[in-house]
Amino acid sequence: MIPVKLSALGIYLPTQVMTNHDLAKIVDTSDEWIRTRTGIIERRIASSEESTSTLATAAAKQLLDKRGIDSLEIEMILVATMMPDMPFPSVACRVQDNIGAFNAFAFDISAACSGFVYGLETAASFIKAGGVRNALVIGAEVLSRCIDWQDRSTCVLFGDGAGAALLESGEENCFLGCVLRADGSGEDLLYMPGGGTKQPTSIHTVENRQHFLKMNGPELFQAVVPIVCETISDTCNKAEISIEDVELIIPHQANIHIIEEVAVYLGIPFERFMCNLHKYGNTSAASIPLALYDAVEQGKIVAGDYVMVVGFGAGLTCGASLIRWDKSFVC
DSSP: OOOEEEEEEEEEOOSEEEEHHHHTTTSSOOHHHHHHHHOOOEEEEOOTTOOHHHHHHHHHHHHHHHHTOOGGGOOEEEEEOSSOSSSSSOHHHHHHHHHTOTTOEEEEEOOGGGHHHHHHHHHHHHHHTTSOSEEEEEEEEEGGGSOOTTOHHHHTTBOEEEEEEEEEEOSSOOEEEEEEEEOGGGGGGEEOOSSSSSSOOOHHHHHTTTTSOEEOHHHHHHHHHHHHHHHHHHHHHHHTOOGGGOOEEEEOOSOHHHHHHHHHHHTOOGGGBOOOHHHHOBOGGGHHHHHHHHHHHTTOOOTTOEEEEEEEETTTEEEEEEEEOOTTOBO
16 A cells, blocks of 8 residues: 655635625625534635636645646646536536646546545545545635525525645655445425426526525534534544544534534644634535645644544535645645
């Protein structure tokens, strides 16, 4: 088995900031209502000239510049998203062309808010098996295009952004264990009904607002917490690492109360969880790389640390990966 390391990160955030006070001007809500129920203060909104692929491309370019690697050296590009530019071609193929990574194969993963973790494990497995020497894994979303701005229960939650990670073969294996899970019976907890082959776009689907995200928040909350806790514990067991030895847990940034509940359930101090959802809201597949980037910038991760990333979302899907932070990581 070939050792794998995470060697660099890059992000991109749209410049437009939408605060809770801004939202209070368009829906029946308030800064206090949003903060107390979610922990969110503001989020980023993509401009009309931006799309999922442009955000993903910008994050990839920042990463390549930091790492000092030519795009022609990239061998694999994987984009996790639930809001692509269009049904096909893939966002990953558009990124490949945009950055000039003409030697890379490219494809998308659709696992909603767990997508980035699914992508990390897929890429790591390719490298471990000798299929490629490196892989660019990107989580990117423009969720502002699928939000019903008349529904205060959902429009206050989401934001736009992108984050990228470079995985490479290394001297020591830093991807120590991963558990991926799915439960298709939870389909009706978070979904977008219109626009696919089940409900093709029509006057009826548009008039009935079927092309917007639908969510059963309370039931989703109750379903997610035990699955996340079980997945974290099973990942530690698989890696033969005690949860006490994990310096930082990077959860999907969905809701501050989900993270608090997981901390209590596992008996872990809340301070060992990375949280930045107050700045960006829920950015789905982009939330974990954005949080990883901020954690590095804030000095919360140093070489040798055990870092757990854990995603959960529509599907239902869930996944966790335990990573040892490599000394060669490029800040």
